[in-house]
Amino acid sequence: MRRACFVFLFLLVSAPLVAQPRQAAVAMPDAFSAEVAAQVLQRGGNAVDAAVAAQFVLAVTLPEAGNIGGGGFMLVHKDGEQEFLDYREVAPAAAHRDMYLDEDGEVVPDLSVIGTLASGVPGTVQGMWQVHRRHGSMPWAALVQPAVTLAEEGFVVPEPLAREAREFADYVKVHHPAVNFADYFGGLAAGKLFRQPELAATLARIRDRGADGFYRGETARLIADFMRDNGGLITEQDLDAYRAKWRRPVSADWRGYRIVSAAPPSSGGIAIIQWLKMYDRVRNGVLEGRAPAHNSAEYVHLLAEVGKRVFADRAEYLGDPDFHPVPVARLLDGEYLARRSRELNLAAISPTPAVVPGLPESEETTHFSIVDRWGNAVSNTTTINLSFGSGVVVEGAGFLLNDEMDDFSAKPGVPNAFGALGGEANEVQPGKRMLSSMSPTILLDNGAVKMVTGSPGGTTIITSVYQSILNVVEFDMDAQRSVDTPRFHHQLWPKDQIRHQPGFDAGVRKELRAMGYQLEQDGFGDLQVIVDRDGELEAASQSSGRGVSRVLSLPEPVRAAL
Ligand code: GLY
Numbered sequence: 279m280r281r282a283c284f285v286f287l288f289l290l291v292s293a294p295l296v297a298q299p300r301q302a303a304v305a306m307p308d309a310f311s312a313e314v315a316a317q318v319l320q321r322g323g324n325a326v327d328a329a330v331a332a333q334f335v336l337a338v339t340l341p342e343a344g345n346i347g348g349g350g351f352m353l354v355h356k357d358g359e360q361e362f363l364d365y366r367e368v369a370p371a372a373a374h375r376d377m378y379l380d381e382d383g384e385v386v387p388d389l390s391v392i393g394t395l396a397s398g399v400p401g402t403v404q405g406m407w408q409v410h411r412r413h414g415s416m417p418w419a420a421l422v423q424p425a426v427t428l429a430e431e432g433f434v435v436p437e438p439l440a441r442e443a444r445e446f447a448d449y450v451k452v453h454h455p456a457v458n459f460a461d462y463f464g465g466l467a468a469g470k471l472f473r474q475p476e477l478a479a480t481l482a483r484i485r486d487r488g489a490d491g492f493y494r495g496e497t498a499r500l501i502a503d504f505m506r507d508n509g510g511l512i513t514e515q516d517l518d519a520y521r522a523k524w525r526r527p528v529s530a531d532w533r534g535y536r537i538v539s540a541a542p543p544s545s546g547g548i549a550i551i552q553w554l555k556m557y558d559r560v561r562n563g564v565l566e567g568r569a570p571a572h573n574s575a576e577y578v579h580l581l582a583e584v585g586k587r588v589f590a591d592r593a594e595y596l597g598d599p600d601f602h603p604v605p606v607a608r609l610l611d612g613e614y615l616a617r618r619s620r621e622l623n624l625a626a627i628s629p630t631p632a633v634v635p636g637l638p639e640s641e642e643t644t645h646f647s648i649v650d651r652w653g654n655a656v657s658n659t660t661t662i663n664l665s666f667g668s669g670v671v672v673e674g675a676g677f678l679l680n681d682e683m684d685d686f687s688a689k690p691g692v693p694n695a696f697g698a699l700g701g702e703a704n705e706v707q708p709g710k711r712m713l714s715s716m717s718p719t720i721l722l723d724n725g726a727v728k729m730v731t732g733s734p735g736g737t738t739i740i741t742s743v744y745q746s747i748l749n750v751v752e753f754d755m756d757a758q759r760s761v762d763t764p765r766f767h768h769q770l771w772p773k774d775q776i777r778h779q780p781g782f783d784a785g786v787r788k789e790l791r792a793m794g795y796q797l798e799q800d801g802f803g804d805l806q807v808i809v810d811r812d813g814e815l816e817a818a819s820q821s822s823g824r825g826v827s828r829v830l831s832l833p834e835p836v837r838a839a840l
Contacts, residue, residue: 298833298834299834300831300832300833300834301649301814301815301830301831301832302319302325302648302650302651302815302830302832303647303648303808303816303817303828304328304332304646304647304808304817305646305647305648305730305806305807305817305818305825306332306819306825306827307336307340307343307344307644307645307646307734307819307824307825308339308824308825309436309824309826310335310338310428310433311335311339311344311646312825312826312827312828314335314424315328315329315331315332315646315648316328316828316830317424318331318416318421319648319651319830320830320832322416323416323650324356324413324414324415324650324652325356325649325656326356326410326654326656327410327414328648328650328656329352329646329658330406330410330418330422331421331424331425333658333660334406334424335425335428336660337402337425337477337481337677338428338429338474338481339428339433340439340644341439341463341678342439342442342446342642343644343661343662343734344644344660345400345402345662345677346400346481346484346677347397347400347402347662347667347672347677347680348367348400348402348660348667348679348680349365349366349367349398349402349661349680349682350365350401350402350643350658350659350660351363351364351366351544351658351660352365352405352657353527353538353656353657353720354409354656355656355722356413356654356655358725360527360529360722361524361527362525362527362541363405363408363409363524363525364523364543364711365401365404365406365408365522366398366401366543366682366711366714367398367399367680367711367712368398368401368516368709368710369398369399369683369686369706369710369712370399370512370513370708371511371513371515371708371709372513373511373683373707374707375706377389377395377706378395378688378706379688379689383689384689385688388453390683390684390686390688391663391664391681391695392453392454392670392681393454393456393509393669394508395509395511396667396679396680396682396683396684397512397670397680397681397683398682399512399517400492400520400679400680401520401522403484403489403491403493404489404492404493405522407488408489408522408524412524419485423485425481426481429473429474429477429481430473430475431473432472432473433471433472434470434471435469435470435471435472438824439468439824440466440467442666443464443466444464447459447463451464454669457669458669458670459666459669459670459671462474463666463671475676476673476674476675479675479676480497480675480677483497492517493517493520494517494518497675498514500672500674501517501675502514502517504674508670526541527539527540527547528541528548528551528610530551530555532554532555532558533751535721535722535728536722536723536725537551537719537720537721537747538721538722539717539718539719540659540714540716540717540718540719541599541606542597542598542599542604542713543597543598543711543714544713544714545592545713545714545715546716546718546719546743547717547719548609548610549589549592549740549744550719550740550743550744551610552584552587552591552618553585553740553744554744554747554748555612555615556584556587556615556618556619556622557581559616559619560580560584560619560622563619569752569753572753573763573766573786574786575786575793578766580624581766582627582776583622583623583624583627584622585767585768586628586768587621587622587633587636588740589698589737589769589770589771590633590634590635590770591637593635593698593699593700593770594635595609595635595637596700596703597700597702597705597710597713598710598712600710600711601707601710604703605637608637609637614637626793626794627793627794627795630774633770642662642663642664642665642666642734643659643716643735643736644734644804645657645659645716645734645804645806646658646806647732647806647807647808647817649727649808651834655730655808656730657718657720657730657731657732658718659716659733659734659739660716661680661682661714661716662680662681663680663681663682663684663695664681664695667679667681668680668681669681683706683712684712685714686700686704686705686710686713687700687705687713688706690702695736696738697769697771698713698715698736698737698769699771700713715735715738715740716739719731719732719747721751723810727810728809728810729750729807730807730808731746731747731805731807732805732807733803733804733820734803734804735804737767738800738802738803739803741765741766741802741803742765742803742805745765746805746807750809756809756811756816756818757808757816757818760818761806761807761819762821764779764780764781765779765802765803766778766779767802772796773796774795775795776790776795776796776797776798777798777799777800777802779799779801779803782799801822803820804819804823805818806819806820806825806827816829817829
């Protein structure tokens with residue numbers, strides 16, 4: 279019955295309203311979300327409709343990161359305006375600054391990473407509800423239904439998911455036997471159908487009651503009871519109080535483009551703009567307009583020197599702006615960035631402890647990019663933090679909870695799972711959002727979409743995103759090359775460490791070692807980008823992942839969808 283209704287609604291909105299063919303594109307982290315997002319666009323939905331449908335599908339088919347038990351950030355470019363939706367998790371009301379410390383004041387290993395205490399109050403369902411109310415054009419129920427169907431009828435498990443789930447199940451069985459991950463995901467087998475009846479029932483409540491299907495009633499009661507019985511903190515009051523927030527995105531002009539990106543509580547937008555602008559200061563100053571060769575030792579070192587300053591600022595100044603003022607304008611001020619770029623040492627590595635915050639006086643996540651036939655765009659990054667989050671499934675509700683509390687600073691000077699440091703600005707407080715690196719970003723060229731980009735990867739998200747932008751703008755790469763060409767990451771600490779993807783030139787690695795860098799190979803990120811090259815859309819998913827991207831040629835409807 280539900281499916282019949284869904285098909286009917288789609289037929290209704292796909293009435294033949296033919297004019298000029300127009301391009302649309304999706305770059306998605308898996309084949310199921312790509313198929314559903316493309317169908318929504320083909321049937322007359324806009325980019326936000328496609329994003330909402332995809333987000334719920336990913337909660338079924340990408341359990342390591344897709345979610346309804348986590349949060350994220352969505353950047354929307356619609357009808358010429360840009361808006362940033364913050365649906366980040368918040369600390370429960372009973373959380374407190376020292377909740378991850380033992381009686382000696384030391385951080386208890388894994389407490390913020392695995393188990394019920396690791397979870398913040400989820401924001402995803404509120405986020406999707408808010409963005410749909412503001413910008414959706416198709417009925418909510420029709421957009422949630424594909425996820426309900428996939429959970430109810432099952433999907434064929436891809437091999438990488440089966441392998442990752444098995445490895446994680448083996449890990450928790452040995453190290454955290456109280457965690458119930460394996461009861462739900464231990465039996466995943468490659469090529470076999472996987473059904474999730476509890477999750478299907480939860481998604482059906484969301485389909486029928488909107489956000490109230492999650493934050494109130496049966497689902498809220500299941501979460502709160504499970505938390506109470508298993509030492510967690512999230513209550514029905516926490517769920518009822520949760521609100522996604524619309525914020526002004528951070529933006530700046532760069533090379534004739536308008537960069538629009540994630541605002542605090544993400545560190546990503548500020549970091550990307552700082553990185554690109556300091557790079558340009560050096561390129562146009564000391565280097566007299568010469569671009570260093572792509573991925574040469576000179577290029578890697580220059581960007582690592584910039585990264586040291588970016589991450590020193592991140593650790594000191596960034597946190598939830600509702601709790602701690604974040605000096606956004608000062609961190610992006612031209613004079614400030616000019617002064618910071620003069621500190622860079624182009625000949626040798628700046629001593630790490632000497633790089634301090636510059637103003638006077640927190641791996642697994644997923645991203646998708648969508649452009650619709652009207653030129654609207656969604657850049658959406660969503661997460662339950664590490665792969666499979668806290669490893670805890672809400673019994674009776676069938677979904678994994680996040681371990682986002684680890685993105686807070688458990689104690690000044692003690693790195694989180696991503697090696698990120700933080701202080702007072704990012705300490706745990708009830709109702710506060712934990713600092714993020716998620717960086718959904720859009721580049722505009724005279725108001726039209728030039729590029730939509732984003733990636734998972736904890737602190738390496740920032741790197742993946744700013745390097746994808748440089749790959750396209752500075753090095754004129756096509757979309758596929760821009761996501762597949764090897765990237766490198768430096769974040770001040772660990773001292774002088776450069777993480778690089780496989781395929782990094784052996785001669786360059788030798789040069790960097792000779793300069794004193796410690797090199798570590800790491801396949802971080804899963805970029806999903808859409809690029810407009812000379813009026814033609816290109817879409818690309820990083821080849822190392824299981825993403826699927828498509829460019830669609832669609833008729834331009836005479837009127838917007840329902
Ligand atoms: N959980 C990763 C991030 O938000 O940066």
